[in-house]
Amino acid sequence: MLKGMRRLISKVHKAKHEEQHEGQHYSLPLQDMKTIFPHGLPPRFVMQMKTFNEACLMVRKPALELLHHLKNTNFDHPAVRYVLYGEKGTGKTLSLCHIIHFCAKQDWLILHIPDGHLWVKNCQDLLQSTYNKQRFDQPLEASVWLKNFKTANERFLSQIKIQEKYVWNKRESVEKGSLLGEVVEQGITRVRNATDAVGIVLKELKRQSSLGIFRLLVAVDGVNALWGRTTLKREDKSPIAPEELALIYNLRKMVKNDWHGGAIVLTLSQTGSLFKPRRACLPQELLGKEGFDALDPFIPILVSNYNPKEFESCIQYYLENSWLQHEKAHTEEGKKELLFLSNANPGQLERLCAYL
Amino acid sequence: MAASCVSCCAALSCRLFLGGRVNLARRQVLWKAAAAELQTVFGSQILRLRHTTVVTTKKNVASLRCETYTVDFIKKQIEEFNLGKRHLANMMGEDPETFTQEDIDRAIAYLFPSGLFEKRARPIMKHPEQIFPKQKATQWGEDGRPFHFLFYTGKQSYYSLMHDAYGKLLNLEKHKNELQAKGLFSEEAKTKDLIGSRWLIKEELEEMLVEKLSDQDYAQFIRLLERLLTLQCGAAEKEFLQSFRRSVTIQSKKQLIEPVQYDEQGMAFSTSEGKRKSAKAEAVVYEHGSGRIKVNGIDYLLYFPVTQDREQLMFPFHFLDRLGKHDVTCTVSGGGRSAQAGAIRLAMARALCSFVTEEEVEWMRQAGLLTVDPRIRERKKPGQEGARRKFTWKKR
Numbered sequence: 001m002l003k004g005m006r007r008l009i010s011k012v013h014k015a016k017h018e019e020q021h022e023g024q025h026y027s028l029p030l031q032d033m034k035t036i037f038p039h040g041l042p043p044r045f046v047m048q049m050k051t052f053n054e055a056c057l058m059v060r061k062p063a064l065e066l067l068h069h070l071k072n073t074n075f076d077h078p079a080v081r082y083v084l085y086g087e088k089g090t091g092k093t094l095s096l097c098h099i100i101h102f103c104a105k106q107d108w109l110i111l112h113i114p115d116g117h118l119w120v121k122n123c124q125d126l127l128q129s130t131y132n133k134q135r136f137d138q139p140l141e142a143s144v145w146l147k148n149f150k151t152a153n154e155r156f157l158s159q160i161k162i163q164e165k166y167v168w169n170k171r172e173s174v175e176k177g178s179l180l181g182e183v184v185e186q187g188i189t190r191v192r193n194a195t196d197a198v199g200i201v202l203k204e205l206k207r208q209s210s211l212g213i214f215r216l217l218v219a220v221d222g223v224n225a226l227w228g229r230t231t232l233k234r235e236d237k238s239p240i241a242p243e244e245l246a247l248i249y250n251l252r253k254m255v256k257n258d259w260h261g262g263a264i265v266l267t268l269s270q271t272g273s274l275f276k277p278r279r280a281c282l283p284q285e286l287l288g289k290e291g292f293d294a295l296d297p298f299i300p301i302l303v304s305n306y307n308p309k310e311f312e313s314c315i316q317y318y319l320e321n322s323w324l325q326h327e328k329a330h331t332e333e334g335k336k337e338l339l340f341l342s343n344a345n346p347g348q349l350e351r352l353c354a355y356l
Numbered sequence: 357m358a359a360s361c362v363s364c365c366a367a368l369s370c371r372l373f374l375g376g377r378v379n380l381a382r383r384q385v386l387w388k389a390a391a392a393e394l395q396t397v398f399g400s401q402i403l404r405l406r407h408t409t410v411v412t413t414k415k416n417v418a419s420l421r422c423e424t425y426t427v428d429f430i431k432k433q434i435e436e437f438n439l440g441k442r443h444l445a446n447m448m449g450e451d452p453e454t455f456t457q458e459d460i461d462r463a464i465a466y467l468f469p470s471g472l473f474e475k476r477a478r479p480i481m482k483h484p485e486q487i488f489p490k491q492k493a494t495q496w497g498e499d500g501r502p503f504h505f506l507f508y509t510g511k512q513s514y515y516s517l518m519h520d521a522y523g524k525l526l527n528l529e530k531h532k533n534e535l536q537a538k539g540l541f542s543e544e545a546k547t548k549d550l551i552g553s554r555w556l557i558k559e560e561l562e563e564m565l566v567e568k569l570s571d572q573d574y575a576q577f578i579r580l581l582e583r584l585l586t587l588q589c590g591a592a593e594k595e596f597l598q599s600f601r602r603s604v605t606i607q608s609k610k611q612l613i614e615p616v617q618y619d620e621q622g623m624a625f626s627t628s629e630g631k632r633k634s635a636k637a638e639a640v641v642y643e644h645g646s647g648r649i650k651v652n653g654i655d656y657l658l659y660f661p662v663t664q665d666r667e668q669l670m671f672p673f674h675f676l677d678r679l680g681k682h683d684v685t686c687t688v689s690g691g692g693r694s695a696q697a698g699a700i701r702l703a704m705a706r707a708l709c710s711f712v713t714e715e716e717v718e719w720m721r722q723a724g725l726l727t728v729d730p731r732i733r734e735r736k737k738p739g740q741e742g743a744r745r746k747f748t749w750k751k752r
Contacts, residue, residue: 087658279658336679340647340670343657352663 089347116225117272216262227291630702635691645683
């Protein structure tokens with residue numbers, strides 16, 4: 001047992017996390033979790049949060065690296081793209097959440113898409129877009145996302161003003177100079193226009209972040225969905241390409257680095273991906289040629305399994321919360337067994353410990 | 357020689373067909389099929405185990421319910437067998453004088469290759485004593501009086517054996533009393549002969565005595581022998597007792613241990629194979645490592661997403677308490693996920709044998725880590741839907 005592997009409870013800024021904190025847990029206040037993360041946390045983590053009645057994240061190297069980059073970003077340059085990739089269960093989504101929490105504390109505007117794959121599959125109703133006849137709208141997903149966006153960024157919605165006039169239909173329109181909050185409300189109430197509302201929000205935010213009023217963080221989980229295939233079909237059973245979905249089209253524009261004043265953090269995910277082999281985890285494999293070219297200058301960050309220190313720390317955390325009830329869990333042999341069986345993979349370890 | 361060949365040919369060629377019954381009465385039937393010389397010569401000796409014939413003996417018709425082979429018949433069979441053995445040796449180009457039973461088996465397997473799965477259904481050529489079950493010769497003479505004085509007990513050989521043994525026991529006790537009276541009696545320990553051997557089992561005893569026994573009879577006999585053991589015996593008694601002991605082979609000495617090999621960097625490693633159902637695996641275990649396992653070039657966590665398979669891989673190391681100490685690289689093919697896991701486990705356990713003490717190898721063998729799992733997918737039978745499942749039974 002290494003000394004000093006206790007949890008470090010810090011209620012202060014994550015800005016203070018240096019490399020020596022690597023491997024230690026810190027807890028986040030639950031109120032924050034509700035505001036910043038209405039969506040986007042992995043479901044097992046949410047269950048764990050509910051059980052332990054606290055949210056604890058481990059500080060790990062990829063996240064620290066990213067934080068370091070973010071602290072030193074030059075906001076006059078175009079937004080830098082960071083791609084988190086790795087094997088299944090290594091902690092990409094949680095690292096993303098770590099980054100988001102940091103940026104939220106630093107008062108950035110968070111544009112968080114919890115899972116790109118949700119927008120390309122299992123969509124119940126597709127409408128032909130009012131704005132552009134070739135594209136398709138997804139009212140349900142768009143409205144859900146708008147609701148969550150509102151919860152996450154309440155205060156910005158009353159500050160940002162749109163700079164163009166948008167006409168919804170014959171009777172309703174939004175004037176130039178009105179608050180972004182209004183657009184969001186319109187999207188939530190009028191579900192038919194929700195996709196267009198999302199498009200407007202994205203366009204405005206992109207335009208205005210370059211002005212320097214606020215910093216924008218675009219965080220997309222499962223970004224490989226944007227360039228893959230969809231399982232959605234038109235009425236005549238012909239498949240739809242991702243470009244024909246309005247949400248995806250707008251999001252692609254967002255992820256292009258032709259704006260400045262913020263950063264783009266992306267995560268690849270094989271778990272929800274369509275038509276990709278199980279063992280694909282590299283950016284080249286998951287994004288495909290098109291996606292890779294579109295994202296081309298990006299900084300890849302590998303998220304790997306726990307190293308021994310982090311593994312110990314995780315086990316300690318579970319032991320402290322009395323999560324491991326088996327007698328052998330305290331012993332060295334038990335730890336070795338767990339290490340072998342999970343091969344230091346965080347996801348596997350969590351699933352294993354659930355039985356103990 | 358030629359004449360006997362011809363007679364053999366004429367008389368016994370019908371025996372060859374493997375599916376047929378041996379029927380002595382039909383010996384005289386000439387078989388016109390163009391039998392090769394091979395077949396004609398060996399017709400008599402290539403027999404299946406299942407042959408039931410009714411042979412009428414000259415006397416004792418009343419006692420015959422089951423089949424019996426007369427002594428003459430058995431003698432004739434033995435002669436024919438020896439003759440056939442010499443012919444076979446000639447054919448195979450070997451020396452007839454030194455032609456053993458193993459050579460005969462090999463020759464028959466070569467000359468009559470059989471694809472049957474059941475080993476006992478394949479052609480065999482063995483000494484008639486092993487083929488025909490042992491039978492008692494007639495036990496009473498022409499006047500109807502039995503030869504043996506214990507005939508009317510029903511189990512004459514058993515009771516005569518008990519009688520002899522008890523006689524020996526009494527003699528030994530008398531001898532012991534005489535020695536004690538003279539004061540020359542001395543104790544001896546003689547358990548050395550008994551290690552590594554066991555008493556006859558009931559089936560073996562029945563076979564020896566050619567009569568049926570009950571469990572109580574057998575128990576009584578063993579008790580008598582044990583009593584004999586406790587007394588001091590001379591050489592003749594010891595021989596008598598040894599004839600009833602069978603040796604027990606020790607299993608573990610048969611375990612093959614792979615040699616340790618060394619590769620370029622001087623790392624010690626050992627390779628071995630394992631299989632399960634239809635999966636074959638080959639594992640290379642390095643002596644010093646950190647517990648990483650690569651299967652077909654892929655990390656074992658990705659290759660076996662199911663925890664059960666990884667637990668199987670963990671078993672050998674966990675058993676020997678060497679969880680993080682070895683590196684393994686393995687290749688596996690065939691079978692399903694569970695079979696592949698089992699095959700790799702066997703291969704790893706065998707490879708580990710070379711890094712581990714003899715005692716631990718014995719423990720592993722007893723834990724079942726080194727045994728090939730003999731379970732194979734059972735064949736589907738005709739008339740049933742699967743191996744065991746029958747078609748739906750309809751009452752009408």
